[in-house]
Structure formats: C-alpha cells, structure tokens
Amino acid sequence: MGFWKNLFSGSVRGESPEAMASSVNYGASGEEFPLGAGEVSSQTLPDSGSQSLSRFAGSNVRVFFSTDRDLDLYELEELCDAVGWSRRPLRKVKKAIQHSFLVVSMWEVRGAKRRLIGFCRATSDHAFNATLWDVVVHPDYQGKGLGKALMKFLIKKLRSEDISNITLFADPHVVDFYRTLGFMPDPEGIKGMFWYPD
Amino acid sequence: MGFWKNLFSGSVRGESPEAMASSVNYGASGEEFPLGAGEVSSQTLPDSGSQSLSRFAGSNVRVFFSTDRDLDLYELEELCDAVGWSRRPLRKVKKAIQHSFLVVSMWEVRGAKRRLIGFCRATSDHAFNATLWDVVVHPDYQGKGLGKALMKFLIKKLRSEDISNITLFADPHVVDFYRTLGFMPDPEGIKGMFWYPD
Numbered sequence: 526m527g528f529w530k531n532l533f534s535g536s537v538r539g540e541s542p543e544a545m546a547s548s549v550n551y552g553a554s555g556e557e558f559p560l561g562a563g564e565v566s567s568q569t570l571p572d573s574g575s576q577s578l579s580r581f582a583g584s585n586v587r588v589f590f591s592t593d594r595d596l597d598l599y600e601l602e603e604l605c606d607a608v609g610w611s612r613r614p615l616r617k618v619k620k621a622i623q624h625s626f627l628v629v630s631m632w633e634v635r636g637a638k639r640r641l642i643g644f645c646r647a648t649s650d651h652a653f654n655a656t657l658w659d660v661v662v663h664p665d666y667q668g669k670g671l672g673k674a675l676m677k678f679l680i681k682k683l684r685s686e687d688i689s690n691i692t693l694f695a696d697p698h699v700v701d702f703y704r705t706l707g708f709m710p711d712p713e714g715i716k717g718m719f720w721y722p723d
Numbered sequence: 724m725g726f727w728k729n730l731f732s733g734s735v736r737g738e739s740p741e742a743m744a745s746s747v748n749y750g751a752s753g754e755e756f757p758l759g760a761g762e763v764s765s766q767t768l769p770d771s772g773s774q775s776l777s778r779f780a781g782s783n784v785r786v787f788f789s790t791d792r793d794l795d796l797y798e799l800e801e802l803c804d805a806v807g808w809s810r811r812p813l814r815k816v817k818k819a820i821q822h823s824f825l826v827v828s829m830w831e832v833r834g835a836k837r838r839l840i841g842f843c844r845a846t847s848d849h850a851f852n853a854t855l856w857d858v859v860v861h862p863d864y865q866g867k868g869l870g871k872a873l874m875k876f877l878i879k880k881l882r883s884e885d886i887s888n889i890t891l892f893a894d895p896h897v898v899d900f901y902r903t904l905g906f907m908p909d910p911e912g913i914k915g916m917f918w919y920p921d
Contacts, residue, residue, distance in 0.1 A: 613851070621850035626822075648846045648854065652819035653811070656846065656854045656890070680918060691918035692854070694890065700914050708916040716898050717915020718906040720878060720889035 587634045588642070588671065590678050594628040600641045601630075607663050622646065626655060627686075629679050631662070631671065642666045643675050647683065647691075655683050657693040676706050694719075785832045786840070786869065788876050792826040798839045799828075805861050820844065824853060825884075827877050829860070829869065840864045841873050845881065845889075853881050855891040874904050892917075 598615045606612070622628055631643030642663040649655040657679070662672045683691055694717050695703050700710055711717075796813045804810070820826055829841030840861040847853040855877070860870045881889055892915050893901050898908055909915075 617850040621848035621852075624824075624847070624849035646848070648848050648852065649822070650819035650844070650846050650856065651822035652815040654819075654846065654854070654856060656852070658848065658852060684920075689920075692892065693916050693918075695914045695916050697912035697914065700916070703916050706918070707920065708918050710914040710916050712917055712919075714895035715915065715917075716893045716895065716908040717913065718891050718893050718898070718901050718908050719910055719913075720904070720906050721910075722882075722887075722905065 585635065589632045589634060589639075590675070591630050591632065592628060592682065593630070594622050594625070596622065596628075596630060596641070601644060604641050604644060604661060604663055605659075607665075608661055610661075621658075624648075625658075626651060627679065627682055629675060629682070631675055633666070643671060645675055645679055647679065649683075649686075649688060651686070651688075653688070654690045654692065655688045657691065660693070672702070673706065676703075680706070692717075783833065787830045787832060787837075788873070789828050789830065790826060790880065791828070792820050792823070794820065794826075794828060794839070799842060802839050802842060802859060802861055803857075805863075806859055808859075819856075822846075823856075824849060825877065825880055827873060827880070829873055831864070841869060843873055843877055845877065847881075847884075847886060849884070849886075851886070852888045852890065853886045855889065858891070870900070871904065874901075878904070890915075 598618055601618065602612060602615065625646040626649035627647040629645050630641060633640045633642045643661060643666065645657060645660045647655040647657050660672075660676075662675065680691060691708075693703065693708065695708070695710070704710070796816055799816065800810065800813065823844040824847030825845040827843050828839060831838045831840045841859060841864065843855060843858045845853040845855050858870075858874075860873065878889060889906075891901065891906065893906070893908070902908070
C-alpha cells in the first residue's frame, strides 16, 4: 500500500484489502445463519436484504453485515489504523460514504458489545458499473473466510441492483484472492490506470 | 473492445476510448479560444467553469465542451454506433448519466447546426476517487488533439472538485495515450480487475 500512502498523500487508500479473510454484517435486526468452525461460508449470506447475522460455531460471538451508512467515523478510523492506512480527513470520509452507492460494514457482537471489524464501499453509476474501494478486514479477524463473505455479500447486493460490471484495483498479493471470487485481472489486456498530477 | 461486447453483452463498454484525438465543449454561452490549425491545445481549456468554446483556425467550425447532462440520448447512441459499440438500453444510459458525478460532451458547431462529436463521464464518491467511463470521440474528429483536450478538461474539472485519484480502464492500444496525460498503468503492480459472473 506504499503507493497509495506516498502518491496520494494518504488521501486515497484501501483500493485493495490489507487483509482478506472473514466477515459478516450488523443490523438492528437480522437473520441468523449457522457457520462452520471459524469459517464463514457463502451459505451465511442472506438471500435478500441488507442485514444478516452469522454466528461462529460453538461460541457466543456473532458477526453481522450492515449496509447502514450512519457509521461512527472514529470507529472506522480505528479499523483503518489497525491495517496501517494513513489517516484521511473525517469530513472527506463522511462525504465519500454519503456518495458511495453501497456501503457494507461488518460487525462482531459479543453479548451487548459490538465492534466494527470490516468495511467496504462501492461507487457506481447506478446502472452499469460499480467500483470497490476501502476494502478492509481487521487483522484480528483475518484468515476466517470473512473477507470472502464480505465480498460475496457485496457482489450479491450489486447484482440485485442490476449492476453487471464490478471493478476494483487490487494489490498484487490479493489478486489471487479476488480471482477466486470471479474477478479477472487485465481482461484482454485492459489496464487499470491512475492519474498522477504533474 | 471485444471483451466488453462479449463478456458483458454490450451492457458495458467505452472504458477506454475507441478514438482519441481532438475535442472541446458546448455551452449556451461560452468563451472563445484561439486554436492552432487542426489542433486543440491545452490553452483552449477554460481556467474555470464548465463551458468553453474553441474554433478551428481558419474555419467557421467551432468546438465546445459542455457538462450539461440533458443530452439527446439518440444522438449519443449515434455517436456510440459510429465507434462500433453495441447498443445499451436507453433507460439505463439515462440512469447512468444521471448518477455520474461528471458528464462532459463535445460539440461541433457549423453555423446554426451543432453535432455531438465526443463524450465522457465519471463516477465518483465526491471526495477521493473518480473513475472514467464511456470515453469516445467520433471517428471523423480523431487525430486532431480533441481527445486530449477532452481529457484535460475532465481532469481539470475533477481537480477543481478536489478529486485527487482519477482512475480508468484502458484498452492496450490507448495506454500510451493516457500515459502522456499523466495516467500510470498498474502502479506498484496494482491490478485493475473485473468481476465476471460464474
């Protein structure tokens, strides 16, 4: 992620996940889904709706997905800090969230406490294309299939909105992760390019 | 552009320009800029505002840029037909234009007649990122520096909105074109990826 930190002075980052592992959603109410031990499978994803609930087998820890964009920005900043992203002005983060087409957050719930453990958002023209940004899973929750579940939830939501072209910019070490989800790098030699001021 | 036509059944295309050459803007009113013969230079771009006017030296043909998104969709379809793109439902094109952050059209004016000769739009989170889509210059108007002028106008507009990360997906044969404008392919190995349904 050095590129993002240096080139854009911390104003842009998270174009690919620092960590891809496990994830699910939070909602004021949610459906519950059984999970294999330590693994969030695609079956944990809801057929419809923006809220779902998963539970780690054999524990009282639950994990939720939410599309509610009324997030505590300090909590989001804390999550981004945990994966080493440089800080961005909260005013701009708030604006970016407001103007994203889809925002997905992932929450762990232990008893009465909930914790933001993952995040992703997508910009879109609401018709053809969506582009994913700020994909992140907290390091403590990586390696459990939650990143995959987060992405599958997000893809499902975008597909339900009739978006057929989903794009992203992936760091080299997560290209294979995205490939397993059906993302193709450079199809027919098409290059992702980034504008850099003179 | 075969990939876009085949993979996404014509629902997505124009992620890179079919033709990159010359361009300027239309507005109900506009400033006029001198031009070198057959070449639209960067000096033709307005310092601010969404409308500008350029004139091909030694002719009564003028070229305008506009950010007005109230376009005749049939005229836009005709432009896209001219570069061989497969047709998209106008209902979705309309929606995509409505929900784009920035729409730039390029017009040729001969006397009382005006003609749409170029187009580009950008999705954005209004804060950090913008992604360019549907970049097109009519084949009759390529090779005159208008594509470059169109892109410079667009970049200037995005920069004026404090967008610092401008991205696009370029066909191999236009990567060098975008490079001259300051776009970098795969910086630090970051890959543009596209989701493809199973």
